[in-house]
Amino acid sequence: MIFPLPEGNHPEGIALDPRGTIYVGNRRDDGEHVVSEVLAIARDGSASTLAVLAELETDDPGGSGVLGLATDARGNVYAALVTFDPATHGVWRIGRNGWAQARLPGSEEIVFPNALTFDPRGNLYVTDSIGGAVWRFPVGTDTTGELWAQDELFEPAPDDPFGFPLPGANGIGFRPPDTLYVANTEKGLIVRVPIDLADGTAGRPSLVAAGPELLTIDGLAVDALGGIHAVIAGHGVLGTSPLAHVDPATGMTTSSVAGPDLDEFDVPLSLAFGRGARDRNSVFVTNSDLPGLPPETHKPGIVEANVGVPGFPSPSEPGRREVR
Numbered sequence: 001m002i003f004p005l006p007e008g009n010h011p012e013g014i015a016l017d018p019r020g021t022i023y024v025g026n027r028r029d030d031g032e033h034v035v036s037e038v039l040a041i042a043r044d045g046s047a048s049t050l051a052v053l054a055e056l057e058t059d060d061p062g063g064s065g066v067l068g069l070a071t072d073a074r075g076n077v078y079a080a081l082v083t084f085d086p087a088t089h090g091v092w093r094i095g096r097n098g099w100a101q102a103r104l105p106g107s108e109e110i111v112f113p114n115a116l117t118f119d120p121r122g123n124l125y126v127t128d129s130i131g132g133a134v135w136r137f138p139v140g141t142d143t144t145g146e147l148w149a150q151d152e153l154f155e156p157a158p159d160d161p162f163g164f165p166l167p168g169a170n171g172i173g174f175r176p177p178d179t180l181y182v183a184n185t186e187k188g189l190i191v192r193v194p195i196d197l198a199d200g201t202a203g204r205p206s207l208v209a210a211g212p213e214l215l216t217i218d219g220l221a222v223d224a225l226g227g228i229h230a231v232i233a234g235h236g237v238l239g240t241s242p243l244a245h246v247d248p249a250t251g252m253t254t255s256s257v258a259g260p261d262l263d264e265f266d267v268p269l270s271l272a273f274g275r276g277a278r279d280r281n282s283v284f285v286t287n288s289d290l291p292g293l294p295p296e297t298h299k300p301g302i303v304e305a306n307v308g309v310p311g312f313p314s315p316s317e318p319g320r321r322e323v324r
Contacts (some may be wrong), residue, residue: 001264001287003041004301011039011286011300012269013069014113014219015077015183017096018209019043020276022284022302023050023077027065033057036065038079038094041302043276047182050098053081054088068115068219068270073122076100080126091126091137091145093118104137106145115172115219115270117180123200125180129167134193135201149193149202152238157186162234164171171220171230171270175312181208181220181228181248190246209251213240219270221283223309229256231268231285242268243285243305256307266299273311274299280310 005011005026011197013025022041027034034052041047051068067080074095083089090107094100104124107113112130119125122139125148132155136148169191171183180193182205189210194203208228218236223229230248237241241255242265257265266287274282283304 001299001301002304003045008290010302012067012288013079014072014270014272014284014286015069016052016272016284017071017075018275023069024286024302025066025069025079027216034065035245038066038069050077051094051101053079053092054083056083067113069298070116070118070124072118078116078124080116082088082112104145105142110135114167114170116234117172117174119174120176121197125172127172127182129169132156132168149205151205153191153205154182154184155206168215170218171229173220173222175222175226181222183217183220183230185217188212188217190214192248198205208248209246209253211253213244213253218268222312225309225310227309229271229283229307231239231271233267233269235265252263254258257305281308282306
């Protein structure tokens, strides 16, 4: 583990900027509240709080707080915040120094905003884990988001096969020139959504891969060759791999880690590719928790794993002026 966090922290979303700064969406239990915050971890390992988005009561519904993260071309950080409070619920944009916090118009309508990704044009896509949908926020700071795609493949399983509810649509990643991949946690599958480049509309979703090795799939990311890398949150209970590689052409799923590296993973929830010269072939993974697991099994923090291939280039453009 390259960056451990103290007990009581529950990291989930993760994103990197061009400088190699790692941003982590964290839910920190201070004994009285769950503090929903975004942490910034510099390349030298120093950490700071970029922003605090909400303080929730400890008995709020499970999964509440800051979840997925993404960074844009200007280095701003975007965070999905679940509070079910009309004043704060939705997707927030945060300037790289923590200032200029603003909620994206329309994002308050997303039932359960979870994971985020950009396409190279700067459009932001957000999964709705309860609504069984993907929302789209067109490029531009004042544009209003829209329900972009909704399908049975995105919905949670109707019978909660694990005995407690898990998300439907969750992790999301872009593959050039015109494809989104979306993970369904409870159903254990990955969905392909084509994008019409002429008008930005969604095509018909279709199945890419499914099977027991993908049950409890959470975050995913796309590499430069088009392969899908995904974390399996419940791997320790199910006896599967914590980090999987999926060939979207065949649906074949293989493990990306073996041997002693398996011990580094506890409950992986999100991943992002490195962006520096020395970590370009690595993914950074957040270890967190799941309902029903004893606290002593949790090793909160960030794990780095070499997967042998770089990630698809980010839409970030070094040199453009950031929001301050």
